[in-house]
Amino acid sequence: MARKKSQLSDKIDINMTPMIDVVFQLMSFFMCSLKIVAPEGDFDIRMPLGKSASAVVDDQQVPPIRVKLSAQPDGSLAGIAMNGNPVADFNDLQRKVVSLVGKGRGPDSLADKTEVEMDCDYGLKYANVVRAITAVSGTVQDGQIVELIKKIKFTPPKAGK
Amino acid sequence: MAKKTSDPSSTDIDMTPMIDMTFQLITFFMFVMNFSEAEQDDRIQLPMSRLAKPVDGPVEKPITLQLTSKGSVIYAGELIGLRDVSGYLEREKSVMIDAGKEPNTATVIVRADGAAKTGEVQDIIKICQEKGFEKFALRAKYDEGR
Known part of the structure; x- marks a missing residue:
């Protein structure tokens, strides 16, 4: 009886060491391979060859908005112009685009049909183009994106200086 | 003397909470890790x-x-x-x-x-x-x- 009791109370000792070793190895592997990915998004542009050259006004009969971004020799932004008129900054550009296409949104609205054609100097820093695309393609209101113009294209690049 | 020998066995640390936590951590890192080849490169500073x-x-x-x-x-x-x-x-x-x-x-x-x-x-x-x-x-x- 005494023997039985002592057997029961004897704990079966599992050797934890290898398991803990492996577990820690795994943990350090996952910790080290963790890559913090910054959130990124895309601006979709559809530009088949041939149509980009001389703005083909198709069946929609909505003339494209031409945004001209000119550059200083060092690549910084020299000036913005919309349809030939100078624009102060990107906020102003957005205001002018809104006043042009109106407030209506939806599949058949003016904003949906209108196309923006970007005409940029060769040496212009690309960040400015993204700012311009941001300005014309929408606004953020209360954390929600309100889309403006989705169709964006570029004029063909001029010969590099 | 007999008391002394029984001492080291009584100082067994309870491993259970540690192992629990470690497994939790492993699962967390496994889920957070993204296998998708997000082609990000340090040489590019995106706008x-x-x-x-x-x-x-x-x-x-x-x-x-x-x-x-x-x-x-x-x-x-x-x-x-x-x-x-x-x-x-x-x-x-x-x-x-x-x-x-x-x-x-x-x-x-x-x-x-x-x-x-x-x-x-x-x-x-x-x-x-x-x-x-x-x-x-x-x-x-x-x-x-x-």
């Missing part, structure tokens, strides 16, 4: 945009071309010249045609540095157009500020 919200699903059959501020292109992790892009794209195109797909269904993701020249971005787009690609995605970093 910021408030509208560049992360896309929900992965882009279909993307080809990623990254343009550095110096005007060279990173394609599949390799630094190549702007002129060599055409050859690589030709290969991509033939692979697509072999798989029975048209090049115009593929999306070319352009990850250009904010300080890169716009003309060079347009050159890349033009090279892609000549190879028959027509869907482009200009990538920007999501700017939560303001």
Whole structure:
């Protein structure tokens, strides 16, 4: 009886060491391979060859908005112009685009049909183009994106200086 | 003496909470780790945009071309010249045609540095157009500020 009791109370000792070793190895592997990915998004542009050259006004009969971004020799932004008129900054550009296409949104609205054609100097820093695309393609209101113009294209690049 | 020998067995540490926690941590890191080949490169400083919200699903059959501020292109992790892009794209195109797909269904993701020249971005787009690609995605970093 005494023997039985002592057997029961004897704990079966599992050797934890290898398991803990492996577990820690795994943990350090996952910790080290963790890559913090910054959130990124895309601006979709559809530009088949041939149509980009001389703005083909198709069946929609909505003339494209031409945004001209000119550059200083060092690549910084020299000036913005919309349809030939100078624009102060990107906020102003957005205001002018809104006043042009109106407030209506939806599949058949003016904003949906209108196309923006970007005409940029060769040496212009690309960040400015993204700012311009941001300005014309929408606004953020209360954390929600309100889309403006989705169709964006570029004029063909001029010969590099 | 007998008491002394029984002492080390009584100082057994209870491993259970530690192992629990460690497993929790492992599961956390496993889920957080992304296996998707997010082609991010330290050599590229993407421009910021408030509208560049992360896309929900992965882009279909993307080809990623990254343009550095110096005007060279990173394609599949390799630094190549702007002129060599055409050859690589030709290969991509033939692979697509072999798989029975048209090049115009593929999306070319352009990850250009904010300080890169716009003309060079347009050159890349033009090279892609000549190879028959027509869907482009200009990538920007999501700017939560303001």
